[in-house]
Amino acid sequence: MAQRKGSMSLLPEPEAEKSQPLQTSPPLQTSPQAVVSNGRARQVAQPKFARGAPQARSSKSLPPKKEASTGCESMAGKAGSIHYTQPQVQARLMEEPPMLNYSGRQGSLSLLPDLPVKPHRDVCAARPDEMEAEHTDLPQDDVQEASNLSLQDWAEGHHYGDKDSRKEGHTTPTSGTQTPRTKALSEPNSDSGPETMERVFSLSALDSLLQDPEGKADLRHQLELDELEDRRPKYTSRHLNRPVVVVSSEVNPWSKTGGLAMVAGSYGYEFAMRGHRTMVVSPRYAAYDGAHYVGYTKIWLDGREHEVQFFHLYQDLGDGNGTDYIFVGHDCFRRGGLYCDPHTGKEYLDNLFRFSLLTVAALEAPLILNIRGHTFGQDVLFIANDWQTGLLPVYHLYKYRRNNTYRNSRCMFVIHNIGYQGKYRLSKFPIDSYLGLPPDAIDLLQGEDLNLRNDCMNLMSAAILASDRVLTVSPNYAAEIQSPEGGQGLHEILQQKGHQQRMAGILNGIADEWNPKTDPHIPTNYSLRNFDEGKALCKKELQRSLGLHEDPGAALIGFCGRLCYQKGVHLITQIIPWLLTYESSAVLGRVQVILMGKGEDTYANQLSDAENHNKGRVCGYVGFDPKIEHRMLAGCDFLMMPSQYEPCGLPQMYAQAYGTVPVVHETGGLKDSVSGLWDEHRDRETATGFLFCGFDENHLKERMYQALEVFHKKHDLFRQIQMNGLRKNYYWPQAIDEYERQLDWTLDSDAAVS
Known part of the structure; x- marks a missing residue:
């Protein structure tokens, strides 16, 4: 593979026993780093991240002073209205699984903030084939005590990346995670007695239906040919050549606690079927069949570096369409539950760390992963979902866009449930030393809470302010959350987004499998005719x-x-x-x-x-x-x-x-x-x-x-x-028509915050 300007040096995956952490240099300097490539030493410049005076935020992104959340239970408020918008680099490449890093250009990104460098600790030096599946149990403290436990203390006590604590083998978590292909459901019971029901963890379990991508594509093709079904797209995007990157804390069928996973999985399928090059990024909660290791990178968080691995699975949907699933691997994701300890029901104390790691990894993936011959590059559209990915628009703005990366990309944020906002104590998780963000990011991240008051970091409100467009999962819900009764304390900034014509509600679709004409799990198929x-x-x-x-x-x-x-x-x-x-x-x-x-x-x-x-x-x-x-x-x-x-x-x-x-x-x-x-x-x-x-x-x-x-x-x-x-x-084709319109309006508009 030929090297190009700004391309990534081709570094093979180092052997496990020789794996070395990235050696950091003092900020604002460029120091050579010796790495090994094909048995030869190579000098790679460590990028610098120079921060000047804080850049002024666009005045339109400043929220009005908010009242503290009242905690109202009623979500049916009709006040407020929905406002619809009017129409208006090459990255580094890989030949082998390398240490991934994005640099080589003026204004390039370094994931090391310009803060005093703490003594380095090898937090995840072992290669993925050494990694074990032992699930770390959380301390049985109350969730409110999460702010009193630093991530470093937590990691020290739970051996993040400690080789001595690892062992071979893998135990797949059963709560909320399933492999791409599952056993086919049985036909209706022909016995005379009541059927025995099988206990599973998810409602509307599409992962138990058609998981063969070719089967799903064939079903869609059949329905498109059926005039009564009328599933053909009614709108063609002006930007079908723009890659779409969906980021979600769960994605069907691999990880699921509810509707978010199903919608994220549908995004991955539907945008690819329309012709977009599509990537879905989600945590690797377990070892997923067919997902192969493709590389790793270092991410600075909580005052030190952390190694994350990338695993890739491609689903071919036919006619040149397909979806690239990228699973982010790190010890913090390898537990029995997605958000909570399945044994105690308590939220994991390090969820802020876990999902901050996910969002930065998701922003790196399009730049550094050589997927089927080339990277996704900078000109992409990100779709972040709910508070778990709320920091993605913030990092996108402060660490990338303002450093001449992702200048032409846009970020849409989808609210699936405003009742969960991702609130943390600012004094315990400083935005500079913990998140690696500049001080002026406080304008977006600071929220209000009746208990935390002004010492509150609100990930959802930050995402609303930093994103280029806000979407909700139905038009009426978009109206409800702009009211004091339904906005859960965020109604004012949502109203502001609506007045800027950067907010819309799109009703989710349902998958093709939910159809009595073709459903293999009902006693007989039927339609209007019978x-x-x-x-x-x-x-x-x-x-x-x-x-x-x-x-x-x-x-x-x-x-x-x-x-x-x-x-x-x-x-x-x-x-x-x-x-x-x-x-x-x-x-x-x-x-x-x-x-x-x-x-x-x-x-x-x-x-x-x-x-x-x-x-x-x-x-x-x-x-x-x-x-x-x-x-x-x-x-x-x-x-x-x-x-x-x-x-x-x-x-x-x-x-x-x-x-x-x-x-x-x-x-x-x-x-x-x-x-x-x-x-x-x-x-x-x-x-x-x-x-x-x-x-x-x-x-x-x-x-x-x-x-x-x-x-x-x-x-x-x-x-x-x-x-x-x-x-x-x-069905989803109708919903994706509206998403494509929103995508076009977003890409044709200036960035909401620059």
Whole structure:
């Protein structure tokens, strides 16, 4: 491979016993570093990072003075509005897995801040093939004590990179992580008895469906050819040649605790299918099949260097399209959980360190990784997701853009749930000595909190201010979080972003696999043409397999989700006796309920009690079985989602695709994706479900009664609502059309902060 100006020196992976940490030099100097390449000594200049006077921030990025968060529980505020935007270097290369470093140009980046250099400690010198899978247990301190424990102390006590503590072999964490290919689901049980449900860790488990990229691409092609499906893209980006880099703390199917992983996985697939060169960067929580080691680099954090490794997996989607998955390896990621200790439920004390490391590694990857012949380069679009990657726009601005790197790149930040913001005590995690950021970054990072007051670092608010565009996962949620009730203390800076026309809400899509025409996990496939027969058979099989009375005339209501207050589980369990009580109008009583979920013990016990007291009429199961979830969607008449708040929500869209009628609380993405039957004549042709206002038992009862009355007494109207839902298109191609528009507007606009 020919060397080019500004290219990376081709350094082979050193042998494990010879691996040496990067030798640092005093800041503002350039010193030669001897490295070994193909058996010969080579001198490589160590880049310098010269900081001048703090650069003034753009005035439009300065947030107004914020009131302290009130901690309001209501997320349904309608104040505020959504504002949509109007249209308007070569990096170093590798031949072998090398020590990766980005330098060689004027204004080049060094990950070493201009701070006094602390004595170096070999924190991760061993090569990945030496690394063990032993999961480090956290101290059992309260989460609030995290600020009292420095990362250095924590690392010293837990042997970050200590060879003596390593051993061969690997034990894959089971919580929230799965390999790309999983065992195919079995066909419906043909036995007469109730089916045994398999406990898994994730809801809406797409990782148990089509994991073969060719199979997914073939399915998409078939649906595009089907005129009734109409999955073809409606918008073509002006910047299809611009690479997209998605950064997420979890990505389906390798790591997952909820919807974030599923959306991140869909980003990787959908942008690649459109023709973008696409990279997805996420932590390496376990050893993933097919992911190969491609190199490592050194990152300065918490006053010293840390070595991170890069592992690459390519998924070929056909027609020249594909996705590059980059997994960032470091000891801090190799535990049983993604964010919390699975044994205690307590948050890991070093999460700030873990996800700061991820964001810097993600910013380095496009510059230094030779992926299939060349790097992604500088002219990319970053998509950061939630607080865990909130520092990416900040590092992008202060450590790269202001040092003439990534000048033409842009960064979009997606808010999936504003309730989790990533707050830390500034006095314990200084932005200069800990994060390696210049002092003026305090303007973005300082937040407010009722407990921490002004000693608060808020990663989500910093990301909002530093990013070039803010997106949320539904239009209504974008409006809600600009209100004092829904903004969780960030409504003012979000309003400011909206007034700058740099904010939008895009409803998430659903994957092609959620389709009754092709779903291999339901008793029979059906579509508009054979809906009545197919739906009836799926309902009968669902009742039989779960031990319910086989009554085709009973209203079968399902719930599938986390067992917690936010999902409104308490409302469902409160109204079950009312639903099952026969009364003279014949609306109530002839009802069956299926509840499936995993979460808080209080609600889990309520599910079990509901089944035990109503055998044959209620099925309550603590856990998740993806097979049953698919069969519930195909066999139920109603899906209940009384969530207190729901940024987007996916089950209500799955339900409509299967002709199951959702009954939902009017909030967030539920309001965007369910058209309510408010007037039986006016809304007959548009209604796809029932919405209720007011997060309480009485409002849910009122709307549920209306839904059951339509089911039992107005069969034609109920079938029309089912047909309306079946005709809806909530699949990802439609959502990506809107993402492509936002991508174009972002790339055609000036940087929000320079």
